[in-house]
Structures are given as structure tokens and as C-alpha cells.
Amino acid sequence: MADPNQYLRLQLGETSYLLPSASGFTIEQREHLVINKSPDGPVAAWQSLRSQRLPAYCLDGRLQITRHDDWHRAVFLDATPHAVGLVVNEVQLVPRSETVVSPFTPLGLAPTRRGHLFSGAWVAGNRIVLVFDPKAFVAYLQSLGDA
Amino acid sequence: MKKSRTGPRLHSLEVPLDGITLLVPSAAVAEVINLQDMAPVPFSQPWLHGAIGWRTLAVPVISFEALLGTPVRAAPASGKLVIFYPLGGRKDWEFFAMFATGEPRPQVLDGSQPVAEGSELPDSPYIAAGLKVDGRLMLIPDLEALKKAFYP
Numbered sequence: 654m655a656d657p658n659q660y661l662r663l664q665l666g667e668t669s670y671l672l673p674s675a676s677g678f679t680i681e682q683r684e685h686l687v688i689n690k691s692p693d694g695p696v697a698a699w700q701s702l703r704s705q706r707l708p709a710y711c712l713d714g715r716l717q718i719t720r721h722d723d724w725h726r727a728v729f730l731d732a733t734p735h736a737v738g739l740v741v742n743e744v745q746l747v748p749r750s751e752t753v754v755s756p757f758t759p760l761g762l763a764p765t766r767r768g769h770l771f772s773g774a775w776v777a778g779n780r781i782v783l784v785f786d787p788k789a790f791v792a793y794l795q796s797l798g799d800a
Numbered sequence: 801m802k803k804s805r806t807g808p809r810l811h812s813l814e815v816p817l818d819g820i821t822l823l824v825p826s827a828a829v830a831e832v833i834n835l836q837d838m839a840p841v842p843f844s845q846p847w848l849h850g851a852i853g854w855r856t857l858a859v860p861v862i863s864f865e866a867l868l869g870t871p872v873r874a875a876p877a878s879g880k881l882v883i884f885y886p887l888g889g890r891k892d893w894e895f896f897a898m899f900a901t902g903e904p905r906p907q908v909l910d911g912s913q914p915v916a917e918g919s920e921l922p923d924s925p926y927i928a929a930g931l932k933v934d935g936r937l938m939l940i941p942d943l944e945a946l947k948k949a950f951y952p
Contacts, residue, residue, distance in 0.1 A: 668840075716842040756893055757858040760950040761845035770843060774851065774858030781839040781853045793843075 660752060660775075660784070663728065664743035668714030669782050671747070671754070671775060676787030677731030680744060681709075686727060692720060695797045697740045698727060708799045709738030716770070718797060730791050737794040753777075754784055767792040807911030813904040814938060815882055818865050818873055820922070823907065823931060823938040830883045830895060832904055835875060852897060854883060861897040864941070867949065868924045875899050887947045896950065907933060 660671040661678060672678070686698040686709065695718045697711035709727040713719040729738040757774035764770060770793060773784035813829055815822040831854075838850030838861055847866035851858045861881060866872045879901050886894040909931070916930030916937055926949070928942035 715840060753856065755857050756891070757851065757860075758894075759841045759844045759851075760848050760860045760862065760896065762952055764843035771841065774839075774853075776853040776856055776858050779836050779853045781851055781858050783839060783841065783851070783858070 658749045660747045660749065660754075661728065662743075662745045662747050662782070663739070663741050665712050665716070665739075665741065666714035666719075671752070671773075671782055671784040672728075672730075672790070673784065673787060674746065676791075679729045679736070681727050681729060681738070683725050683727070683740075696799060697724070698738075700727070700729060700736075700738065705735060707736050707738060708797075709740050710794060710797055711740045716793070730787065730794070732791040732795065737791060739794065757783070763789070765789045765792040765796065810909040812907045812909055813882075814907045814933070815898070815900050815904045816902045817899070818901055819870065820865070820868075821936065821938045822864065823909075823933070823940050824882075824884075826906065828884055828943075829904070830885050832900075833881050833883065835877070835879050835881060849899070852881065854895065854897070857893055857895060859883060859895045859897050861899065863899050864926070865899075867926050867946075868922055876901055878902055880904065887943055887950070890947070890951065907938075909933070 659674040661674050663670050681700055686700055688698050689696050695710055696708040698709045699706040711719055724740040724742055726744055727738045727740045728744055729736040752775045754773040754775050759769050767789040770789050771783045772786035775782040811826040812823050813826050836852055838852050840850045847862050849861045849863055851860050863872050880903055881897045882900050883895055883897045914932040916932055921927050921930045925945045926942055927939050929940045931938050
């Protein structure tokens with residue numbers, strides 16, 4: 654079970670993001686997933702469960718769909734009606750005591766029906782790591798389709 | 801042109817942008833800093849260029865030129881970031897920053913500066929008015945319109 658006092662640091666391309674671990678997640682090794690061998694479609698891999706398969710997407714640093722083979726794990730975020738995943742170059746649990754997250758909301762219209770993708774930022778000097786709003790990020794992943 | 805008159809002195813900052821100059825109340829500006837690395841904010845509006853770390857906050861950086869719909873060029877090395885206090889009624893951490901092409905300069909207005917004709921102003925909801933200061937057109941942003949764009 655996820656420790657609510659942690660963040661998950663996700664490396665997507667050259668960019669790191671934080672996800673509050675209280676949102677619930679599981680990490681799966683690549684070898685436990687079914688890789689999408691077709692170069693087409695947004696899904697990089699699936700996690701097969703008894704009655705369904707859960708998609709995992711491959712995103713670049715700008716959160717656009719991409720496809721590459723340089724990943725070893727996928728993070729599946731708890732969601733309704735089913736979990737949704739993304740493959741990551743690197744994933745790390747960061748204790749909240751090691752981060753100072755300030756509130757941050759992007760300006761302008763929100764890109765998802767659940768609002769803006771980010772709700773905070775970890776600022777260390779001039780370096781910023783944006784913190785996902787879990788509900789909005791899940792909504793974004795779910796909007797990517799499963800074809 | 802409207803009749804000039806003098807009145808209370810208003811301390812303002814002249815903020816040079818690409819092809820236009822803004823005039824903003826000095827009290828609205830928290831700090832002017834050098835350009836620095838920005839974190840991109842995926843899926844943001846075209847006028848939101850990213851966020852910078854300032855003090856302990858992440859501050860969104862806008863291009864006013866992009867809000868006006870004019871083409872945006874790369875900021876010159878001498879450019880600055882003007883950090884504004886949160887707009888009225890917003891939370892106390894909601895600072896925002898704007899690209900400027902150079903160092904803002906103080907201007908003291910006393911009401912004697914002629915008001916620009918509407919035909920001299922860009923056709924944009926984000927411009928409230930214009931003043932002629934020493935013969936130069938300076939545009940006054942409509943902060944209420946900005947607030948509606950920022951926080952729809």
C-alpha cells in the first residue's frame with residue numbers, strides 16, 4: 654500500500670514530475686506486462702488481469718504520446734472504472750520531508766474535465782518539478798484511448 | 801486628443817515589450833529579475849510560456865504579446881521578467897510574471913499626459929487605455945480582463 658507521506662518521482666523523457674502517492678498506485682515490472690508490438694496506437698503495454706487489460710501509455714516530457722523501448726517499469730494509478738498506467742524511464746519514492754511543495758495552478762483554461770494537470774510545484778532554487786493533480790492526470794490518461 | 805490636466809502623482813513602471821510598451825502601477829510589481837530557466841507547463845495556453853522558481857514559489861510566466869495575438873519572438877538576452885503581485889481577489893501565492901524586452905523604467909504620471917485615441921490602441925480586450933508619455937504611446941493593461949483569462 655502506498656505511503657501517503659511520499660511522492661512518486663516519475664521521469665518522463667528529460668522531465669521529472671511528482672505524483673502524490675496518497676492517490677494510490679502500483680508499480681509493475683516490464684516483464685509482467687504485455688508489450689504492444691504494433692508501432693501504431695497510443696498504448697505501450699497492457700497489464701492483463703482476469704477479466705480485463707489495463708493500458709499503460711508512454712509519454713514524453715511534454716506529456717505527449719510517444720513510443721520507445723527504453724523503459725523497465727510501469728506505474729498504474731488507481732482509478733475508476735479501472736487503473737491506468739504509464740511506462741517510465743525511472744521511478745523513485747521521495748519522502749515528503751525531502752520536498753517542499755508549494756501550491757501552483759497553471760493559468761488559463763484547464764485541459765481536462767477534472768481541471769488542471771498540476772496542483773503544486775517543488776521549487777529548489779531555480780529548479781522546478783511540477784506536481785500532478787492525480788484526478789486530472791488520470792482523466793488525461795483515460796482520454797488517450799485504448800485502441 | 802483629450803484636454804490635459806494635472807492631478808495626483810501616480811508612480812508607474814514603463815515595461816518595454818516587443819513593439820509596444822506597457823504602463824503598470826509600480827505597486828503591482830513585486831520584483832524585476834533576469835531571465836532564467838523555465839519549466840514547461842504541458843497543455844497550457846499559448847501565452848503561458850512556463851513557470852519559474854521565485855523565492856519558494858513556482859510562478860507562471862506569460863507573454864503579453866501572445867495575449868494580444870502578435871507573433872512572439874525569442875526574448876533577448878537583455879530581457880527581464882517582471883513579477884506581478886497576485887491580481888485582486890486572488891490567493892496570496894498567485895504571483896505571475898511577464899516577459900519584458902528590457903529593464904522597466906519608472907514613470908511618474910500626474911494626469912497631464914494625454915489619453916490616446918481608441919484608434920491608436922490594439923484591438924484587444926486586454927488593453928484598458930493608452931497614454932502618450934513624452935510623445936510615446938504606452939498601453940495600460942486591463943487587469944480585470946487578465947484575471948478572467950488567467951482564472952476562467
